[in-house]
Amino acid sequence: MLNISHYKIIAIGKIRKKWIQEGIEMYLKRLPGLEVKEIKDSTQLKEEHTIKEIISKNEFLVTLNENGQSFTSKQLATKLLNSHNQNITFVIGGASGLTSSLNNLASWQLSLSPLTFPHEIARLLLIEQLYRAKTITQGGPYHKE
Ligand SMILES: C[S@@+](CC[C@H](N)C(=O)[O-])C[C@H]1O[C@@H](n2cnc3c(N)ncnc32)[C@H](O)[C@@H]1O
Known part of the structure; x- marks a missing residue:
């Protein structure tokens, strides 16, 4: 089972859209221990x-x-399960994206799709996928194939 308290999200920029914030809060309630650190955009x-x-x-x-x-x-x-409870920090860029230097520093780069999403939606999607990953490793009914 995934230990969510080993994961952290660093996200650039505020969530301004109420419906995205509501979605994020809903999944965060299901992921106690997940830290989200928001950084001011610059x-x-x-x-x-x-x-x-x-x-x-x-x-x-x-x-x-x-x-x-x-x-x-x-x-x-x-992949998360095989990382053996390593502390993983996911980083989501702001409106202009992350620098290539930061991307190159990463152990891996995760694509949610080849499409480009606004950072607010990328945050919601990542959190939902972490919740989905948790339920998959628990064998829960949330993920259906
Ligand atoms: C609006 S996008 C930035 C787009 C910018 N053109 C770039 O070069 O990265 C904001 C951030 O959302 C995340 N993001 C957007 N679409 C994504 C996707 N399909 N997969 C993974 N992350 C994504 C990335 O972290 C990105 O830096």
Whole structure:
């Protein structure tokens, strides 16, 4: 089973849309222990600097990037399960995206789809997929094939 308290999300920019915030809150209630750290949006370089300042060396960095690796929900659940409770920090860029230097620093880059989403929707999708991964590893009925 996934230990959600080993996962953290660093997200750039506020959630301004109420319906997205409501969706995020709904899934976060189902994922106790998941930390979401929101960073004020700024220039890409300042955002990169802030992120580098707050990540520690023992964290496994995963950047969200539409050009990254894509998985089925089951594959993602298995990949997370096989990471053996490593501390994983997912990083979602702001309106201008993440710098290539930050993407290159990541242990892997996760694509949610080849389509580009607004950062607010990317945050909601990632949190929903973490919830889905949790239920897949628990064998719950949420994920249907
Ligand atoms: C509006 S997008 C930024 C787009 C920008 N053109 C770029 O170069 O990244 C904001 C952030 O949402 C996340 N994002 C958007 N679509 C995504 C996708 N399909 N897969 C993974 N992350 C995505 C990424 O972290 C991205 O930095």
